[in-house]
Amino acid sequence: MELSTVKVILVLALRWGVPARHGDIPNAYVKANKEEHLEIFLAIPQGMTVPDVILKQFGTQGSDKLALRLKKSLYGLKQAGRLWSKLLDTKLVEAGFSRCVSDACLYFRHDGGELTIVGVYVDDLLVTATSQDKVEEFFKAMSVLSIKDLGQVNKFLGMRMALKDSKTYTVDQTTAIDEMLNQHGLDAANGVRAPIGDDSNDDVSEGVYLSANRGKKGEPTVRKLSVFSG
DSSP states (O other): OOHHHHHHHHHHHHHHTOOOEEEEOTTOGGGSBOOTTOOOEEEOOTTOOOOHHHHHHTTOSOGGGOEEEOOBOOTTOTTHHHHHHHHHHHHHHHTTOEEOSSOTTEEEEEETTEEEEEEEETTEEEEEESSHHHHHHHHHHGGGGTOEEEEEOSEETTEEEEEETTTEEEEEOHHHHHHHHHHTTOTTOOOOOOOOOTTOOOOGGGSOOOOTTTTSSOOOOHHHHHTTOO
């Protein structure tokens, strides 16, 4: 979901006077079924004991001769994210929602004169509506996926959100920035000013190329830093 979509949902929540609510669906990926036409077999995990009666049934004495047939989606499958997205889309459509044409992570439902808006980011949902009753109705409909109502949103997509006087949302990324600094051991680093004058004659063509191993050990990257630019 785009940051601009999150902002739109927050603005609508302010206009309608219905604070945005945060929903979370635990163990989302394993709720989806695998493709019916695709058979997936797994080696028996270490530590799992197969009863002797099962071994005898298959005519073997060791569990290393057996395999498990996967019946549901599982974390680690390449298609797990797609299967979950398809399941969530199905449940939302069954509840009367339509997917936005310009943003596949935004759903809406017209119910008479009422409107409910849902933003989706994997298993996190951001919800508001023209009335509080419609928000409650949404969470009741999504109970089929064991959704958890986390109350008024205070953290979403790494952003901290606070509702002030029912008129303003303040949004910052302090928590996400602190987490990244701690991850890379920069939480105690000091800022350094290093201005470059107009007379700089640096020639980038004579610079030293970074090794192929750089960027593979969790160093801060342009992509990571770009999420804080808004």
